[in-house]
Amino acid sequence: MANPDYTALLTELADEHRRRSPISAAIHEQACRYLIDGGSHAIRLIEPFPPRITEARGGWIVDEDGHRILDLWQGHMANVLGHNPEIVTAELSRAFAGGFGTQSGLVDRLQAELAELVCRLTSSERIRFTTSGSLSTMYAVLMARSFTGRSTVMKAGGGWHGAQPMLLKGVAYRDGGVGFGGVDSRGLPSALTESIAVTNYNDPQRLADDFDRVGDTLACLILEPMLGAGGTIAATTEYLRLARELCSKHGALLILDEMITGFRFHPGGLGALHGVTPDLAIYGKALGGGMPVAAVAGRAEVMAEAGRATGPRVAFSGGTYSAHPASMLAARVFLEHLDERSNEIYPRLGELGAAMRTACESSFGETGILARCTGALDELSCGSSMITLHFPRAESIRLDTPEAVFDPDRCDVALRQKVLGLALLVEDVHLVLAHGSAASTHTDEDVAFLAEACRRAAERVARYR
Numbered sequence: 001m002a003n004p005d006y007t008a009l010l011t012e013l014a015d016e017h018r019r020r021s022p023i024s025a026a027i028h029e030q031a032c033r034y035l036i037d038g039g040s041h042a043i044r045l046i047e048p049f050p051p052r053i054t055e056a057r058g059g060w061i062v063d064e065d066g067h068r069i070l071d072l073w074q075g076h077m078a079n080v081l082g083h084n085p086e087i088v089t090a091e092l093s094r095a096f097a098g099g100f101g102t103q104s105g106l107v108d109r110l111q112a113e114l115a116e117l118v119c120r121l122t123s124s125e126r127i128r129f130t131t132s133g134s135l136s137t138m139y140a141v142l143m144a145r146s147f148t149g150r151s152t153v154m155k156a157g158g159g160w161h162g163a164q165p166m167l168l169k170g171v172a173y174r175d176g177g178v179g180f181g182g183v184d185s186r187g188l189p190s191a192l193t194e195s196i197a198v199t200n201y202n203d204p205q206r207l208a209d210d211f212d213r214v215g216d217t218l219a220c221l222i223l224e225p226m227l228g229a230g231g232t233i234a235a236t237t238e239y240l241r242l243a244r245e246l247c248s249k250h251g252a253l254l255i256l257d258e259m260i261t262g263f264r265f266h267p268g269g270l271g272a273l274h275g276v277t278p279d280l281a282i283y284g285k286a287l288g289g290g291m292p293v294a295a296v297a298g299r300a301e302v303m304a305e306a307g308r309a310t311g312p313r314v315a316f317s318g319g320t321y322s323a324h325p326a327s328m329l330a331a332r333v334f335l336e337h338l339d340e341r342s343n344e345i346y347p348r349l350g351e352l353g354a355a356m357r358t359a360c361e362s363s364f365g366e367t368g369i370l371a372r373c374t375g376a377l378d379e380l381s382c383g384s385s386m387i388t389l390h391f392p393r394a395e396s397i398r399l400d401t402p403e404a405v406f407d408p409d410r411c412d413v414a415l416r417q418k419v420l421g422l423a424l425l426v427e428d429v430h431l432v433l434a435h436g437s438a439a440s441t442h443t444d445e446d447v448a449f450l451a452e453a454c455r456r457a458a459e460r461v462a463r464y465r
């Protein structure tokens with residue numbers, strides 16, 4: 001099927017967005033004078049300009065132009081309970097009023113309490129906190145290299161482990177037969193990029209072949225148990241268990257990057273639901289209850305690479321703001337809440353996620369546009385709040401690999417990546433690159449609102465196909 005030309009539709013949408021949101025447009029223009037592209041995280045900068053937020057509560061945000069917008073982006077997937085959950089903000093307000101909360105540069109009891117809590121929930125032996133997922137995956141790779149005495153790192157095409165030099169390969173899909181084989185940033189020494197091997201996600205045969213080839217030189221295999229940026233594709237149990245088995249057999253470490261998946265489907269990691277125990281795991285996003293904190297956790301003897309007893313061999317240190325007091329407090333309060341209420345929170349999140357996926361698919365389907373959402377965890381019979389919309393070229397196309405969802409011959413990638421965000425934003429729904437998630441504060445009325453917004457967006461798109 002020929003790829004539709006969406007140029008005229010994008011112009012129509014941009015004009016409408018500008019008309020509806022003159023204040024955000026003006027702020028963006030001002031922002032671009034000093035900030036590269038007007039912001040500090042590329043994918044949040046919806047083109048031609050993003051809505052500038054003044055308020056965010058529960059499932060909704062309010063922008064400078066006074067629009068109330070249904071938000072499925074939810075803090076870049078950090079906000080399982082919605083924006084600014086009161087259990088966290090009330091505790092933070094109390095702490096700040098009592099003279100505790102901004103950076104102290106010291107240690108406190110909260111860090112110890114949170115470490116114990118996260119280790120219990122994730123069955124980890126040791127943990128160290130950082131300020132971002134990017135730093136955490138970088139430290140994990142350093143520890144894996146030091147522990148094994150090997151240098152090659154394997155990741156899956158479509159896997160995103162943050163903007164850090166050791167894993168910036170195989171992230172973006174490139175047409176023309178390159179697929180996920182490319183390097184994703186200039187400025188990286190070739191010795192570094194050559195040390196990254198890229199395998200195929202959810203392809204057990206290819207994984208086994210790759211281990212046959214380079215398994216004995218591998219320091220680690222790092223995988224997301226559900227690809228995020230790579231299309232919200234859930235790993236199969238078979239794939240993850242094989243990854244575990246091959247790593248053990250070849251003496252490589254398995255690192256599960258649970259940045260998106262940790263504490264999202266139950267109060268622990270997604271690996272555990274598959275019966276897979278990694279050597280190291282990365283947590284962040286939901287971990288902080290909306291405050292910045294990430295962590296590397298796992299086997300004591302691997303984490304010991306960063307400890308005094310070994311030298312330390314790995315400089316997993318620094319971080320002026322690491323284990324920030326307010327983040328430690330927010331994370332502890334938030335995780336305790338998730339743990340205590342897991343029986344009500346997770347089933348509700350699963351229900352909302354399923355209803356939202358169905359709503360998106362049906363609304364586009366009614367106008368003759370085939371839409372399918374990834375994000376469900378059908379194989380585990382576990383509810384999932386995750387949603388990414390795709391527009392496959394045919395019903396028969398399976399959306400179980402990142403190659404399938406990024407190949408323009410199999411999916412209408414331009415509709416998903418370029419058009420959808422703006423087409424929904426002018427209907428007061430916010431998601432980024434078709435990625436979203438339900439928060440527990442969303443309601444059945446919000447699902448109906450989403451369905452209606454998708455219907456209107458679909459009708460508009462249909463006129464240009």
Ligand SMILES: Cc1ncc(COP(=O)(O)O)c(C=O)c1O
Pocket residue numbers: 131132133134135137160161162163224228229257258259260284294
């Ligand atoms: C799976 C995964 N790993 C790592 C990261 C990087 O985390 P951060 O943005 O906190 O550096 C992200 C961020 O989106 C992610 O989704």
